[in-house]
Amino acid sequence: MHELDFINHPVNYGDMTRDAMPVTEERLRDADRSQGTILAAARGEFAEFGLGGARMDRIAERAGLNKRLIYYYFTDKEALFQAVLEQAYRDIREAEQRLNLLELKPAEALRRLVEFTWNYYLDHPEFLTLLNSANLHKARHLQESQRARELNSPLIEMLAQILERGRREGSLRGGVDPLQLYISIAALPYFYLSNNHTLSAIFGRDLMTAKARNERLSHMCDLILGYVLRD
Amino acid sequence: MHELDFINHPVNYGDMTRDAMPVTEERLRDADRSQGTILAAARGEFAEFGLGGARMDRIAERAGLNKRLIYYYFTDKEALFQAVLEQAYRDIREAEQRLNLLELKPAEALRRLVEFTWNYYLDHPEFLTLLNSANLHKARHLQESQRARELNSPLIEMLAQILERGRREGSLRGGVDPLQLYISIAALPYFYLSNNHTLSAIFGRDLMTAKARNERLSHMCDLILGYVLRD
Amino acid sequence: MHELDFINHPVNYGDMTRDAMPVTEERLRDADRSQGTILAAARGEFAEFGLGGARMDRIAERAGLNKRLIYYYFTDKEALFQAVLEQAYRDIREAEQRLNLLELKPAEALRRLVEFTWNYYLDHPEFLTLLNSANLHKARHLQESQRARELNSPLIEMLAQILERGRREGSLRGGVDPLQLYISIAALPYFYLSNNHTLSAIFGRDLMTAKARNERLSHMCDLILGYVLRD
Amino acid sequence: MHELDFINHPVNYGDMTRDAMPVTEERLRDADRSQGTILAAARGEFAEFGLGGARMDRIAERAGLNKRLIYYYFTDKEALFQAVLEQAYRDIREAEQRLNLLELKPAEALRRLVEFTWNYYLDHPEFLTLLNSANLHKARHLQESQRARELNSPLIEMLAQILERGRREGSLRGGVDPLQLYISIAALPYFYLSNNHTLSAIFGRDLMTAKARNERLSHMCDLILGYVLRD
DNA sequence: CATGAATGAGATTTCATTCAT
DNA sequence: AATGAATGAAATCTCATTCAT
Numbered sequence: 001m002h003e004l005d006f007i008n009h010p011v012n013y014g015d016m017t018r019d020a021m022p023v024t025e026e027r028l029r030d031a032d033r034s035q036g037t038i039l040a041a042a043r044g045e046f047a048e049f050g051l052g053g054a055r056m057d058r059i060a061e062r063a064g065l066n067k068r069l070i071y072y073y074f075t076d077k078e079a080l081f082q083a084v085l086e087q088a089y090r091d092i093r094e095a096e097q098r099l100n101l102l103e104l105k106p107a108e109a110l111r112r113l114v115e116f117t118w119n120y121y122l123d124h125p126e127f128l129t130l131l132n133s134a135n136l137h138k139a140r141h142l143q144e145s146q147r148a149r150e151l152n153s154p155l156i157e158m159l160a161q162i163l164e165r166g167r168r169e170g171s172l173r174g175g176v177d178p179l180q181l182y183i184s185i186a187a188l189p190y191f192y193l194s195n196n197h198t199l200s201a202i203f204g205r206d207l208m209t210a211k212a213r214n215e216r217l218s219h220m221c222d223l224i225l226g227y228v229l230r231d
Numbered sequence: 232m233h234e235l236d237f238i239n240h241p242v243n244y245g246d247m248t249r250d251a252m253p254v255t256e257e258r259l260r261d262a263d264r265s266q267g268t269i270l271a272a273a274r275g276e277f278a279e280f281g282l283g284g285a286r287m288d289r290i291a292e293r294a295g296l297n298k299r300l301i302y303y304y305f306t307d308k309e310a311l312f313q314a315v316l317e318q319a320y321r322d323i324r325e326a327e328q329r330l331n332l333l334e335l336k337p338a339e340a341l342r343r344l345v346e347f348t349w350n351y352y353l354d355h356p357e358f359l360t361l362l363n364s365a366n367l368h369k370a371r372h373l374q375e376s377q378r379a380r381e382l383n384s385p386l387i388e389m390l391a392q393i394l395e396r397g398r399r400e401g402s403l404r405g406g407v408d409p410l411q412l413y414i415s416i417a418a419l420p421y422f423y424l425s426n427n428h429t430l431s432a433i434f435g436r437d438l439m440t441a442k443a444r445n446e447r448l449s450h451m452c453d454l455i456l457g458y459v460l461r462d
Numbered sequence: 463m464h465e466l467d468f469i470n471h472p473v474n475y476g477d478m479t480r481d482a483m484p485v486t487e488e489r490l491r492d493a494d495r496s497q498g499t500i501l502a503a504a505r506g507e508f509a510e511f512g513l514g515g516a517r518m519d520r521i522a523e524r525a526g527l528n529k530r531l532i533y534y535y536f537t538d539k540e541a542l543f544q545a546v547l548e549q550a551y552r553d554i555r556e557a558e559q560r561l562n563l564l565e566l567k568p569a570e571a572l573r574r575l576v577e578f579t580w581n582y583y584l585d586h587p588e589f590l591t592l593l594n595s596a597n598l599h600k601a602r603h604l605q606e607s608q609r610a611r612e613l614n615s616p617l618i619e620m621l622a623q624i625l626e627r628g629r630r631e632g633s634l635r636g637g638v639d640p641l642q643l644y645i646s647i648a649a650l651p652y653f654y655l656s657n658n659h660t661l662s663a664i665f666g667r668d669l670m671t672a673k674a675r676n677e678r679l680s681h682m683c684d685l686i687l688g689y690v691l692r693d
Numbered sequence: 694m695h696e697l698d699f700i701n702h703p704v705n706y707g708d709m710t711r712d713a714m715p716v717t718e719e720r721l722r723d724a725d726r727s728q729g730t731i732l733a734a735a736r737g738e739f740a741e742f743g744l745g746g747a748r749m750d751r752i753a754e755r756a757g758l759n760k761r762l763i764y765y766y767f768t769d770k771e772a773l774f775q776a777v778l779e780q781a782y783r784d785i786r787e788a789e790q791r792l793n794l795l796e797l798k799p800a801e802a803l804r805r806l807v808e809f810t811w812n813y814y815l816d817h818p819e820f821l822t823l824l825n826s827a828n829l830h831k832a833r834h835l836q837e838s839q840r841a842r843e844l845n846s847p848l849i850e851m852l853a854q855i856l857e858r859g860r861r862e863g864s865l866r867g868g869v870d871p872l873q874l875y876i877s878i879a880a881l882p883y884f885y886l887s888n889n890h891t892l893s894a895i896f897g898r899d900l901m902t903a904k905a906r907n908e909r910l911s912h913m914c915d916l917i918l919g920y921v922l923r924d
Numbered sequence: 925c926a927t928g929a930a931t932g933a934g935a936t937t938t939c940a941t942t943c944a945t
Numbered sequence: 946a947a948t949g950a951a952t953g954a955a956a957t958c959t960c961a962t963t964c965a966t
Contacts, residue, residue, distance in 0.1 A: 050364075053283035065951085065952095066951060067937090136363065142432040152433050152435070177450065183423055184419055186422060191422060197370030197373075198362060198373060215408065219408065227454045299927060299928085308961065492946070512745055512826075513746075514745025517939075529948090529949095530941090533940090538940075601891045642912040653884060664835065689919040724928075769957080
């Protein structure tokens, strides 16, 4: 997202005269860009060290920007964390939107959702850590966020439709609470990946090899589909 | 004045030898008790604020003991955290030992394990946070722990036996990896409880009412048993 | 929205020479107005928080103008404070000028001066705080001001004439140093108003009610006139 | 006060055994001493630079103690300022207590009070600056002080008695409000000394020479006594 | 065994000021 | 004339840890 912003951010107006330059746009983009850079740097730092362990100095360094600028744009560490969190949610919601589950058959849609969740967590490990941090602080940052409700996943509604359709078709069992199902679909990969280190240490077995990962994905699909499919 | 203070400092008990002191045993008991008090205080603090957010000052205050004593017994914050973590694992393993799953019928044993896990997490919320903290730090504290292996749950072995027995009896399906199943049984309540705040904030729905908790437990049992039972 | 504002902003008047521009005068007026706005904002800020506590950011905000502009017109915070101080002095001197004490009978002139001082301080509480700040900094800003001497109150000279006339008439006692008297006439309301909060807190009595203020004014008149009048 | 604490602060308990040492006293006294040192350093710093201009670093340096210790004992800058303020008030009240005005004849007592106030302000210039700072902050620090009322000068009561006695004797006029008089007696030297720099700069005349000071004291006595004496 | 006092390093945050248009 | 973005230096405050009995 932010990455893309950079692409068309030419600083070179060739031989345009200074007066003719679209000064304002340039500036606004700079401000936006700085904010984006800070946000990205902060996301990395918070993900790696948690809210308490993150260092504003390091965030500035990661961003290649003056520390003061962080406060200029984000007020303080807490607010910055909140901004990072909101963005992380917006990102995953956006990805979810692109799934188009309703075009698939119910069972297929569920499998696809399990796969998507697994892959998204794999590709965005920061999301897990951020979520952990947020929960350590009792979701205070979300509760303070006025956009909290917007972060409500549209998937719940979609899931409800899929389940209902499956039930009517006779392919899925009835009486499944979409929220419970959604939570379970998130829980299964989340725990595995988030606690990967502890689990690996205790069981003396690397859970992140390609093989282990494939096994986990199958297991989760089996579990979810085994539960929801009408036999 | 500081200078002079040294003069008569020697740990001088007159000519009594230290071993001959009548108080020794009592003292040892005090020592044990102090360590326990510190450990309990630290567990609370780490659970509430994470490793980064925990404060040695507050731990001392919670324990009602001098801060210096913590260092005396536990070297430093990291080591203290490690001690807390090991104890938390020992505690849950002890509880697991008392389950006697092998005495039950396979399906019954599984249901009981799901219920146990759910209830243990409910009763020991600090376990979840400690686990989170440990993983934020990539389980460094476990890897450094020489007792890590001892923490390996005996449940895996037990689960393997249960699954095998069920398969032979024909009551359970075959081909279920006990480790995957164990992880899933932990994952389902873990995510729900650990992310309770975030989920409640986002879905605008209190997930901790008695009703909601009962629903979650049924859902988890349905999910696990629906998957594992041979139909 | 911001973007659009700038579009026709460029300081480009085509090939008109700058001197020929019709807007010059208007601009000068704007410049004057901006300076005045800044000065007023700064006076408020310095009065409320002192030199050390005043914030350039807040001054800009109060003025509704860009912070950079303050530096453009006033060099730095110190110089701005000096400018504020000079203006405050000019203001009170101007007000004094309008008193026309010499037209009154000596005793009447003195009473009027006491009343004027009291009222001026009441109406311009910022004057007191500015004076305090100036003195905290050992009047450095005044010493650096080239106009310091101009700030010398013409009242001293006037007071000398009044006292002399009164002495000759026999209505006032002799041997009164006009500077001492002037200082006392300022001191009596100054302390009351400047320390109003402290005094109110300590004596648990609101000193700013209409009644309390009237009492103070009578007391001061009694004190000054009781001293200076020949009985 | 603190100064005296040092005097009997022996560090040498000779051949007392360790257990017999009044360890606690010793320690407490050290803590007291450190607090006293910090308080004295802070008083100087706040007096010189005001609350906003004071630097915690400099206070630590002045005290010859670790900056951290200031926070250990006084929480933060504001609280430290409050402590300094309270102490300054306690000091002047203590000095007032030693005046024994009631033993003198009314007129004599008043003259003595004027002299005392003048000399106290001369000897404790920090008191004036602290008072100024306190008032800049609208006496917030006093209002928050639970001891505010204890700082109420007993002089008011004493003054009331003196005035009443003088009135009955016939030596003093009646109808004088002791609070108004007290404020005026404070106001006259306060303004002169507190604004000394500004006044000197403006009038181009050093107000702190021995001669100038004597003149001021006479003037104040004349003013107060001229007002209060029955002729 | 136990402790109150003290500290250095480093964290977050602030603030006057300058840059670049 | 006017501005939003950016900064370096320094301020306040925090925190794990050690000192000295």
